[in-house]
Amino acid sequence: MNVGKQLKEGLLTQNPVLIQLLGMCSTLAITTTISNGIGMGVSVTIILTLSNIFISLLRKIIPEQVRIACYIVVIAGFVTMVDLLLQAFFPDIAESLGVFIPLIVVNCIILARAESFASKNKPVAAAVDGICQGIGYTLVLLVMSAIRELLGSGALAGNQIFPAEYSASLIAQPVGGFLTLGCLIALMQWAQRKVKGGK
Amino acid sequence: MQWTTLFDIALGAILINNFILAQFLGICPFMGVSKKMDTAVGMGFAVIFVMGLAAALCYPVNLLLDKLELGYMQTVAFILVIAALVQFVEMFLKKAVPTLYQALGVYLPLITTNCAVLGVVLLNVQNDYNFIESVVYGITGGAGFLLAIVLFASIRERLEFADPPKAFRGFPIALVTAGLMALCFMGFQGLRIPW
Numbered sequence: 425m426n427v428g429k430q431l432k433e434g435l436l437t438q439n440p441v442l443i444q445l446l447g448m449c450s451t452l453a454i455t456t457t458i459s460n461g462i463g464m465g466v467s468v469t470i471i472l473t474l475s476n477i478f479i480s481l482l483r484k485i486i487p488e489q490v491r492i493a494c495y496i497v498v499i500a501g502f503v504t505m506v507d508l509l510l511q512a513f514f515p516d517i518a519e520s521l522g523v524f525i526p527l528i529v530v531n532c533i534i535l536a537r538a539e540s541f542a543s544k545n546k547p548v549a550a551a552v553d554g555i556c557q558g559i560g561y562t563l564v565l566l567v568m569s570a571i572r573e574l575l576g577s578g579a580l581a582g583n584q585i586f587p588a589e590y591s592a593s594l595i596a597q598p599v600g601g602f603l604t605l606g607c608l609i610a611l612m613q614w615a616q617r618k619v620k621g622g623k
Numbered sequence: 624m625q626w627t628t629l630f631d632i633a634l635g636a637i638l639i640n641n642f643i644l645a646q647f648l649g650i651c652p653f654m655g656v657s658k659k660m661d662t663a664v665g666m667g668f669a670v671i672f673v674m675g676l677a678a679a680l681c682y683p684v685n686l687l688l689d690k691l692e693l694g695y696m697q698t699v700a701f702i703l704v705i706a707a708l709v710q711f712v713e714m715f716l717k718k719a720v721p722t723l724y725q726a727l728g729v730y731l732p733l734i735t736t737n738c739a740v741l742g743v744v745l746l747n748v749q750n751d752y753n754f755i756e757s758v759v760y761g762i763t764g765g766a767g768f769l770l771a772i773v774l775f776a777s778i779r780e781r782l783e784f785a786d787p788p789k790a791f792r793g794f795p796i797a798l799v800t801a802g803l804m805a806l807c808f809m810g811f812q813g814l815r816i817p818w
Contacts, residue, residue, distance in 0.1 A: 445794060448654060449738050453647035492735075493706055500699040508695060523745050526698040530738045532651055597809065598645055602802030606795040614790035 427552055434556030440533045441564040441605075442612040447533040451565060452601040454524050458581045461569030462562070463517035467510065467525065469558025471502045472534050473551055476542040478502075480550035483543045495538045500529045533561060568604055572596055629759050632752075636763040638811040642739050643771040644804055649739030653772055654797060663776035667769030671762060673712065673734050674743050677705050678761025681744040682754050701744050709735045739768055775804060 440446050450468070454460045478498050479486075486494045507525045510518040518525065528534070537557055542550040573579055576596030578586045594600055642648045649670070656666045681701050688694055713731045716724040724731075734740060743764045747757040778800055787796045 445654070446651075448650040449647050452650060493703075496702055496706060496735075497699065500702050504695060504698050507698070523742060523749065526745055527648075527738050527742060529698055529702050530736045530741050532736060535736060594806075598647065598805045599802050599809065601647070602798050602805055606791075606798030606802060609798065610788075610790040610795035613792070613795065617789070 430552050430556045431559070434553075434560035435563060439560045439564065439612070440557050441561060442609055444536070446536055447531045447561065448605075450524050450527065450531055451568065452598070452605060454521055455565055455569040455572055455601065456576065456596050457573045458566065458569045459517065460520055461565040463510070463514065464521060464524065465558070465562025465565045467506050468528060468531065468533065468561055469555065471499065471506055471528055472537060472558045473554035474502045475499045475534055476537060476550040476554035477547050479538045479542040480545060480547040491543065492535075495535060496529065499534050499538070503528045533557065564608070568608065571604055572600055576600060629756065632756055632760050633763040634814065636760055637767040637770060638808070639814055641767045641771055641808050642742070642764050643768060644801070644808040646742070648742040649737050649768055652733060652737050653768075653775065653801075654794070657772050657776040657779055660773070660776045660780060663772045664769075667765070667772050669731055669734060670737065670739065670768050671765030673709060674740055674765040675758060675762040676712070677708055677740050677744055678747055678757045679754070680704055680708060682747070682757050685748055697745075697748065701741060705740055705744070706735050739764065771804070775801060778804075
């Protein structure tokens, strides 16, 4: 097991959003403010790690034919737990993330990691994989929400950087989500080409 | 039954709050199967079908959960209903309408993890829609998905011949295109029914 390699994969070379292009819906929808981004990122990381461990433990018991249904039930259970915990302890974040918390169930990142990693590896490796991929996802959310909050409302984590009148509120709208993510992925492709060209 | 309310819901689901371009539900299939026009149309119709059925089926399920005071089991119950529904639809179509089954192909099972389907069911509960309103919201939400994916596929077919900067090739330029489409759909936000 190689923690460093897995971390590098999660953050850069196999980043769930920028390279694997998974979990688009939540990435686009909730990255309007930094607090939303962090809330979503941490929730997904926790659910991803727990479901990875659990599915890895059960990997020899779950029959091949109904595995997807089993994964979904496991994931839905953890999502419900996180949903209830958020509502109890962070009602503001639960309010602003709204329907996207229960929708983590169908976030392709979690199902994809369950299918491609957790079902083939030991629990410890699966846990590390969940944490690394989760950090990669959170990082993208953080960058995107920072860009969109700064340009869209002139604030950063709630602190006004420049007056809101000079901001481009379009960036905080759905349009801005598509454009920001498009530019980030383009940047990633450009960087990949640079790295390959340098070798 | 008030027809105007239903019309209002339909208009909202198709244009004003389009599931993909305004609410970000169902982006994965939107990006994944929009490279060719015919697959996009097939996916769109499959989604209308499943979303309408899911909305209809989850309404009594939700009533039952409320009665048993198991409201917190909503997410688990709904995703199970949707997964089972998709499985049954697949089996039924295979037997009864093989031509349609062939046309939809791999897209049917993929619908289980389409967040638009789970999204519409959850939104129905959140908005306190009654049975008919739920079904209308489900079907028209699917119609909005069809509209967006067909428009997007037709743009994407032409995009193949375009010459964007190297870094933007493939996925990024598709996202930018979707962004511009979202910008167009923002124009519908001024639409309100006067009565």
